[in-house]
Amino acid sequence: xxxxxxxxxxxxxxxxxxxxxxxxxxxxxxxxxxxxxxxxxxxxxxxxxxxxxxxxxxxxxxxxxxxxxxxxxxxxxxxxxxxxxxxxxxxxxxxxxxxxxxxxxxxxxxxxxxxxxxxxxxxxxxxxxxxxxxxxxxxxxxxxxxxxxxxxxxxxxxxxxxxxxxxxxxxxxxxxxxxxxxxxxxxxxxxxxxxxxxxxxxxxxxxxxxxxxxxxxxxxxxxxxxxxxxxxxxxxxxxxxxxxxxxxxxxxxxxxxxxxxxxxxxxxxxxxxxxxxxxxxxxxxxxxxxxxxxxxxxxxxxxx
Numbered sequence: 186x187x188x189x190x191x192x193x194x195x196x197x198x199x200x201x202x203x204x205x206x207x208x209x210x211x212x213x214x215x216x217x218x219x220x221x222x223x224x225x226x227x228x229x230x231x232x233x234x235x236x237x238x239x240x241x242x243x244x245x246x247x248x249x250x251x252x253x254x255x256x257x258x259x260x261x262x263x264x265x266x267x268x269x270x271x272x273x274x275x276x277x278x279x280x281x282x283x284x285x286x287x288x289x290x291x292x293x294x295x296x297x298x299x300x301x302x303x304x305x306x307x308x309x310x311x312x313x314x315x316x317x318x319x320x321x322x323x324x325x326x327x328x329x330x331x332x333x334x335x336x337x338x339x340x341x342x343x344x345x346x347x348x349x350x351x352x353x354x355x356x357x358x359x360x361x362x363x364x365x366x367x368x369x370x371x372x373x374x375x376x377x378x379x380x381x382x383x384x385x386x387x388x389x390x391x392x393x394x395x396x397x398x399x400x401x402x403x404x405x406x407x408x409x410x411x412x413x414x415x416x417x418x419x420x421x422x423x424x425x426x427x428x429x430x431x432x433x434x435x436x437x438x439x440x441x442x443x444x445x446x447x448x449x450x451x452x453x454x455x456x457x458x459x460x461x462x463x464x465x466x467x468x469x470x471x472x473x474x475x476x477x478x479x480x481x482x483x484x485x486x487x488x489x
Contacts, residue, residue, distance in 0.1 A: 215352060218349065219361070223468070230339060231405075231452075234404070235423040238422060238426060247315070247319070247322055251315065254308070254311040339395060346468050346469065366461070366475050368459055371441075372459070381416045383415075384415035385412045385472075388408065388472045390472060391472045393471060405465045405466075407465070424451065425450040428483075434486065442456065444486045444487075445477055452464070
């Protein structure tokens with residue numbers, strides 16, 4: 186009996202699974218996770234920037250359309266007041282009394298009907314357009330509410346990223362911020378491109394802050410937007426929208442002032458010559474020089 190129990194105990198000991206030891210992630214794994222979180226977060230931020238652009242555009246169009254609707258309403262109200270003062274028969278009588286001939290009577294009646302028809306048609310068109318735009322704005326406001334939640338998520342993700350950056354630093358990583366980069370002797374640049382490049386140079390060392398476009402902090406598209414604004418050129422605060430505004434060029438044509446787009450339009454920097462860009466990399470970093478090949482290149486663009 187004792188022998189049987191001992192055999193059973195030994196068998197259970199052999200068959201029982203050992204506790205799996207979870208090894209701490211390696212530095213390479215931490216750095217890979219850090220890069221993925223940076224890329225994912227920046228793409229989310231650029232989408233958030235794009236929504237803000239769309240919202241502002243729709244609201245501006247709505248305000249302009251509202252102005253036209255009010256003007257059309259004023260015209261219709263004026264006709265309504267005139268009609269109230271004299272009903273259809275009296276209006277016809279007034280036209281007859283004021284007519285100098287049968288021809289002028291027909292002309293006056295026809296013009297009266299035409300004005301009324303045109304005003305009514307205009308107000309209907311404006312109201313239809315306004316209703317459509319109101320629906321767009323309502324949908325975007327719903328999306329804006331979603332993005333307010335997304336903003337809170339972004340802030341949570343930023344905190345997680347900062348914690349991961351600390352972990353990477355403690356593990357000896359040198360990739361938490363961009364590596365020190367010597368651009369060498371950069372070419373002198375004149376004209377609008379020179380104004381944009383010089384602005385970007387003046388912001389070296391300024392911190393990355395999502396949604397910011399200067400003067401003391403920037404995200405990636407905020408920096409390129411502000412740089413070209415210094416040259417009198419308006420660009421949207423979104424990498425993908427900036428891509429749609431520039432002339433697409435090959436790398437062989439790249440010149441200072443051109444924009445370089447990365448990571449599926451999730452990031453953008455400004456080329457300053459000598460295979461160098463200036464960009465605002467990501468949370469926890471600052472505006473800095475980097476190699477033009479700092480990340481996965483999407484394309485190159487020249488500001489029109």
